[in-house]
């Protein structure tokens with residue numbers, strides 16, 4: 417279902433709870449909502465009003481993939497850049513890491529499977545952005 421984007425900083429500033437496979441309906445809502453907007457690179461659950469650590473992100477081959485409970489494990493090569501967020505007006509200066517090792521879970525055959533891998537460039541940036549949302553950090 418297409419949801420409204422939350423812009424209330426108080427709601428967005430609350431750290432999100434761990435997500436489980438039962439939160440798959442949120443993934444569908446994220447996909448529906450992103451599909452109704454233009455140029456979405458990533459969207460976190462709390463941006464549609466669900467305080468759970470789950471998000472979707474655009475992969476380098478232009479697919480929207482869900483990511484559950486992502487955590488930054490290792491980060492290399494900080495880069496200062498400007499970023500936009502659907503929940504906040506304007507562009508904002510942030511530091512992102514060109515290369516980030518992320519521990520996360522993804523749904524496979526009806527259950528969450530733990531993964532850990534290195535992301536680079538744009539994917540890495542998007543995932544760092546949604547991790548901040550999960551932590552209740554707004555740019």
Ligand SMILES: [Zn+2]
Pocket residue numbers: 500501502503545549
């Ligand atoms: Zn954002």
